[in-house]
Amino acid sequence: MLELKSVDAGYGSFQALFGINLDVKAGEAVGVIGPNGAGKTTLMRVISGLIRPTRGTIAMEGTDVVATPAHLIVGLGIAHVPENRRLFPRLTVQDNLKMGAFMPQARAKFADRLEFVFDLFPRMKERRNQMAGTMSGGEQQMCAIGRALMSDPKLLLLDEPSAGLAPVVVQQVFELVKRIRSGGLTVLIVEQNVQQVLKVVDRAYLLEAGTIRASGTAVEMRESDTVKQAYLGV
């Protein structure tokens, strides 16, 4: 479904990604793990078009993502839940969800998608008229995921969904990722919480200093000495 080949990217003269090769198949959940500053967020941003690669190709179901204007990439079926959620704090929950359905194709399905998101997050239905910025961190994360789901995506990019949340809420977020997966959605998830993320993904990549150091199935990654020592604390 998604294929990155030798992708370089960065900010100005600072290069954050070096020759990334990565693929995600339809129906899979894939994790990207690694330390702070490894380039995980940059990887997500380069896929959704917030920054553009300096080299390499990105294809979504055969369509050249690099050649697609940034605001049309969501139309290819890629929905990005950004780091720190980035909700519109002074818009209501419902208006935030409405922004997720801004694309003409999504507007037609607005009522259905809203029902789908409210089924998934009954809390959002209760809080639909509340300003998004006044909700708790966990609720904001639900709203951010709901906003991304409003576009009826094929591929969901989740950037650190557990960051800054209480342990109980982190658990809920990973439960949620499992539920979203079971609905057939393809997921690419970036996480520092390695232990948890390896429980919900099929495969994972280890990203360090902007390059992919290791990859394999979730089981292989859990067994790998590199991952064990550095991230699982075993």
Next chain:
Amino acid sequence: MESFLEIFDIYLLEAVVNGILLGGLLALLALGLNLIFGVIDVTWICYAELVMIGMYGMYFLVQYYGISYFLAAPVAIALVAILGALLHFLVIAPLLSGPPINQLLATGGVLFVLQSFATVAFGIDFRNLGIRLPVLAFAEMHFSYARLLAFGAALIGMVVVYLFMTRTYTGTAIRAIAQDRQIMALMGVDTKKIYLITSAVGGALAGLAACLLVLQYDVHPFVGLSFGPITFLICVLGGLGNFVGGFVAAFVFAEIISLGGLFSDLEWGYVLAFVFFIIMMFVRPGGLLARRQ
């Protein structure tokens, strides 16, 4: 003594009502400027000059081409809307990533360009539509129909903008972009297009204001000076970019002008309003309703 009080009360009431009528018009002017500032983060110093061009548009449509006022008004509004979009496309957009002072200076430059253009093209004569609306006498008070019409139309204009901003996808995107412009692409929003639409809406509001002001005031190349600065002060008083604050500040200003004018000359009303502004800048520098962060 008793009869004196009665007359005084009538004048007071008349001044209060006239203040409200003026407030509606000032609120309309402030809304356009606030919209541009709140969304694009740019102050159109030349906002009142767009209004001036709109007033000339009305003058020529009505006096020169003989079109009726109510048919001319939509044309003038569309004309200024296009002018607003052009201003963004030609002047603001190329400077958006530059320092804010450059954008400010550039729109200041446009102010002088428009003034000079009007002087060369239309001359410095004072012109009017030649329409004199009657005065409404009600319980010994007098209100001009021009002001009543302006107030009603300004309110309708503001309600239409409110509905557009809250009910439509584009309007919601305009509010969202003011809060986080970087991630708009993730929503499928083309920020350049939204900025252009916002500028056209800001222009349309200036156009509507022009249609209403031209009923009460003569148009000349420097007419913008008589309400441009006050519009800007109202926006600052309400907190730049704060729509509700601007609305409240417009009525506060209008009442000070109207009531201040009651006790002496109308000019003293303006002096009082500006003094009030300066004091408020010390007391509440963030605006009357400082936006919660």
